Amino acid sequence: PVTAGSIVVPYGHVIGNEKWRGSEVAQRLQGKVRLIFEDGLGLVDFHLSNRTCILLISEADTVAGDEFKRRLVRFRNASSLRGIVIVEKTQISDQYYLGVQKLVVLELGMVLLPVTNQGEASQLIIQLVSFCVGEQSRNRGANPFLRKRRAQLAEPAVLQAVQQIPGVGKTKALLLLQQFGSIHRLCNASIDELEEVVGRTVAQQIYNF
């Protein structure tokens, strides 16, 4: 069955496809995460959260042909979950990697992460789980790559910008901003108004700019 729909994952748990029971990945995950096996997950191998799941592509899958590609496309079409594809990239399957990457990342817009064996896959899954849990608990500050919405002070930046006008250095930039207050007003100033602050030549330069 082509089920790829969402599934409720209890907080801090991972739901694994029955077919992985007893495998090396599962054995290494046990003890590190709370792993539950379920039947009928269809295309998905592991659910990390209600939104994120993992599709595991083995070395044998990549060498065997295009079946795994059809599986990925079916998943992409059937599901709105965020799918992370973990692929076994070994000396043997290395030659296929670029093609797989092009399909998964560029064409399907999914995430692709290479590992060299099942042991590495389980280590990676453990790290991914910890970030998924962080996401659910709204503890997003833990991620160093998420943008912090910190307002930048505008004044130094405006001063910098005004100094890019030919003929204007730090002193004149300060005088101009004291007089006009904003770039908007500075842009709409007449030559005469500018002349009151700076000399005629520079006023002309600013006006032309």
Place this chain on the structure above:
Amino acid sequence: PRFPVDQGRSLCVLADSREMCSAPEVISCLRAEHGLRVQVCALGTSDYMVSNRLAVDRLLQSELQSPGNRSKLSQRLQRLQGSFERICVIVETDRVRPGETSRFFQRTQYYDGVLSALVQAGIRILFSSCQQETAALLKDLALLEHRKGAAIQVPTEPEGHKRDILNFYLSIPNLSYGAALNLCHSFGSVAAVAN
């Protein structure tokens, strides 16, 4: 390329001037092998800009391996997120220097943690084994963005007065090089933008 680009005008990619030293092969490959127009300029924030909205950073695998790089990397990517809608990193395998036997890459928990954080932050990740592959990936990305109508279409080498105006736009925080170029070409003057 499979998708015809406007007559006589090839796809354009902006490259940061530092990449001239650190990845000369990427740039020459883009030009010679893929026929892209590569404009080297002081991008500052990102290594490459392949479209108006997509910035690409080239990272060596060893940089992702060492915890010492963490704060530098996160500052850099946060700054990128301030200026770009989409971000992609290309993780390139380190070059093996002559005389060195192929270094055994020991995958650490830290490395997996960095990858997970990138995934969660919505940053696209591509893997490359050398500079030539990186160039091919950049071309694929540029082509994809072109197909989606986001390609860099404006002239990338403003001269004289336009150059001054460009520098003015570049001093505005969170405005990318590409956005500044576009402002330069879509508006007659700074006053027109301000109003």
